[in-house]
Amino acid sequence: MNAAHKQGLRPDLAVIADNVAPRASVLDVGCGDGTLMQALRDGQGCATRGMELDGPNVGACVAKGLSVIQGDADRDLAFYPDKSVDYAILSQTLQTTMRPDVVLEELLRIGRKAFVSFPNFAHWRVRTSLLWNGRMPVTRLLPVAWYETPNIHHLTINDFRALLRERGITVEGQWFLSGDTRCSAAAANFRAEHAVFLLARG
Amino acid sequence: MAPAQPIPTQNRVLDLDMPLFLDGGQSLACPRIAYETCGTLNAARDNAIFICHALTGDHYVVSNHPKTGKPGWWVRMVGPGKPIDTDRYFVICANVIGSCMGSTGPASLSPDGQPWGMRFPVITIRDMVKGHIAVLDALGIDALHAVVGGSMGGMQALSLAANFPERTRAVLVLASTARHSAQNIAFHEVGRQAIMADPEWRDGDYYAFGKGPEKGLSVARMAAHITYLSEAGLTEKFGRRLQNREEKTFGFDADFQIESYLRYQGLSFTDRFDANSYLYITRAMDYFDLAEEHGGLLANAFARSKARYCLVSFDTDWLYPTAESRNVVHALNAAGHPVSFVELSAPFGHDSFLLDVPALDRVVQGFLG
Numbered sequence: 001m002n003a004a005h006k007q008g009l010r011p012d013l014a015v016i017a018d019n020v021a022p023r024a025s026v027l028d029v030g031c032g033d034g035t036l037m038q039a040l041r042d043g044q045g046c047a048t049r050g051m052e053l054d055g056p057n058v059g060a061c062v063a064k065g066l067s068v069i070q071g072d073a074d075r076d077l078a079f080y081p082d083k084s085v086d087y088a089i090l091s092q093t094l095q096t097t098m099r100p101d102v103v104l105e106e107l108l109r110i111g112r113k114a115f116v117s118f119p120n121f122a123h124w125r126v127r128t129s130l131l132w133n134g135r136m137p138v139t140r141l142l143p144v145a146w147y148e149t150p151n152i153h154h155l156t157i158n159d160f161r162a163l164l165r166e167r168g169i170t171v172e173g174q175w176f177l178s179g180d181t182r183c184s185a186a187a188a189n190f191r192a193e194h195a196v197f198l199l200a201r202g
Numbered sequence: 203m204a205p206a207q208p209i210p211t212q213n214r215v216l217d218l219d220m221p222l223f224l225d226g227g228q229s230l231a232c233p234r235i236a237y238e239t240c241g242t243l244n245a246a247r248d249n250a251i252f253i254c255h256a257l258t259g260d261h262y263v264v265s266n267h268p269k270t271g272k273p274g275w276w277v278r279m280v281g282p283g284k285p286i287d288t289d290r291y292f293v294i295c296a297n298v299i300g301s302c303m304g305s306t307g308p309a310s311l312s313p314d315g316q317p318w319g320m321r322f323p324v325i326t327i328r329d330m331v332k333g334h335i336a337v338l339d340a341l342g343i344d345a346l347h348a349v350v351g352g353s354m355g356g357m358q359a360l361s362l363a364a365n366f367p368e369r370t371r372a373v374l375v376l377a378s379t380a381r382h383s384a385q386n387i388a389f390h391e392v393g394r395q396a397i398m399a400d401p402e403w404r405d406g407d408y409y410a411f412g413k414g415p416e417k418g419l420s421v422a423r424m425a426a427h428i429t430y431l432s433e434a435g436l437t438e439k440f441g442r443r444l445q446n447r448e449e450k451t452f453g454f455d456a457d458f459q460i461e462s463y464l465r466y467q468g469l470s471f472t473d474r475f476d477a478n479s480y481l482y483i484t485r486a487m488d489y490f491d492l493a494e495e496h497g498g499l500l501a502n503a504f505a506r507s508k509a510r511y512c513l514v515s516f517d518t519d520w521l522y523p524t525a526e527s528r529n530v531v532h533a534l535n536a537a538g539h540p541v542s543f544v545e546l547s548a549p550f551g552h553d554s555f556l557l558d559v560p561a562l563d564r565v566v567q568g569f570l571g
Binding site for chain 1 (some may be wrong): 260510512528532535536538540541542543544545546547561564566567568569571
């Protein structure tokens with residue numbers, strides 16, 4: 001990938017961009033202002049499409065010449081045909097959906113493979129905050145108080161792995177981030193703030 | 203504000219030397235199509251954008267309206283440096299057949315030398331599009347950079363993409379729908395009945411009398427005008443305020459500002475629009491159901507298309523609400539087309555696509571590239 005197109009990408013998005021095959025077709029669910037789509041399109045010639053809930057963000061995407069529809073991952077993924085893209089991407093959005101398990105199944109129906117990234121609720125900082133203060137943690141990756149957070153389904157890396165096992169979903173790649181740097185898979189559920197998984201139907 | 207420098211446009215007519223075959227089974231022998239162009243067609247003939255106008259619109263998209271003297275209906279969107287940039291694109295807008303602003307319609311003379319009146323054949327949105335295609339043929343344009351339309355113009359844009367898929371590379375549809383709902387048809391029927399109940403309508407043969415069903419047409423416009431605005435917009439603009447008076451008169455004069463406004467809108471409309479055209483064009487819209495034309499499945503309508511699509515709806519538009527645009531978006535997704543969709547927030551109801559909505563400008567400019 002052309003490094004220039006990757007500059008300034010959020011670390012989890014950079015991981016995803018590094019591992020998407022050139023010229024692949026991509027559906028970015030919860031694509032925000034289209035930063036990742038733009039990097040994939042301009043840097044590695046991907047055919048990108050996006051879905052985003054927030055109207056001004058969709059407007060920003062269309063203004064960049066990206067194909068993005070305003071929609072809700074919980075409701076509007078049903079209208080995409082089976083295996084219509086190489087990769088379905090869900091970054092930092094799983095924990096905000098009404099039914100993360102259904103959304104996950106939809107990603108793997110629409111995409112041949114799926115990238116899913118999420119903040120890890122079992123990171124040691126979260127654990128200590130809960131242990132010592134007895135309060136819902138407010139951290140760098142979870143900056144909003146419990147009553148107004150969009151993150152309605154907090155999960156840990158181990159929770160996610162358990163769901164994958166239960167649904168027979170194969171892990172083809174996994175990356176862990178602490179701060180903005182990669183960390184090893186060892187004790188990831190304790191040490192990683194953030195996880196990125198590449199998944200396929202088993 | 204200083205008057206803007208007039209933008210150079212060309213207003214032309216195309217007299218077809220062959221019949222236009224209509225969906226209803228009839229044909230128009232040698233129809234005339236009036237159109238306006240703005241900008242320059244490049245040597246490759248690939249920088250043309252076709253704009254489709256709405257129900258009571260016309261091809262005076264940029265130049266001043268010949269009857270009202272008002273600026274073109276989309277000068278805020280189309281022109282040099284505007285979102286639809288005539289420094290880069292060759293913009294075409296044609297008056298739909300059935301209309302009364304230069305293209306053949308019920309007020310035109312039929313082959314027997316008399317106005318068509320109600321003998322004019324019933325037309326469809328697709329028939330209007332056939333007229334547009336004739337203009338493209340005459341201009342030697344194989345494929346458009348984009349077809350753009352709001353409201354009924356959006357229906358034409360969708361119909362063009364579905365029926366003439368090789369003729370456009372992009373489709374931009376604003377505040378529109380792929381089919382007329384029962385509610386849409388109902389409002390149109392109120393308007394048509396108002397026209398036909400006016401004794402001056404004379405079964406459509408009013409042209410020789412120097413006076414048409416102006417009261418009926420005016421009521422039709424009043425009813426329709428309400429559907430173009432939002433409840434909140436009406437409340438903000440008029441509320442329950444009285445018109446040039448301190449108290450209610452306990453009569454049926456236009457006591458309220460909203461009454462006075464609607465009466466003015468209705469009356470001024472009759473100066474520029476033909477009542478029979480209103481009947482025919484509303485009928486064409488009511489008959490529009492793009493899925494029905496393609497075996498009942500909307501995705502099938504776009505099966506042969508290779509275009510990029512962008513649909514925009516407005517949160518206060520209750521005439522063609524967001525759900526109608528979503529319906530089209532889902533069909534395009536199912537057909538695997540690159541499609542963008544956004545619901546913009548604007549206070550003006552259905553008319554938002556014509557008014558000052560900066561977010562719309564950015565979307566239009568971004569999509570057209």
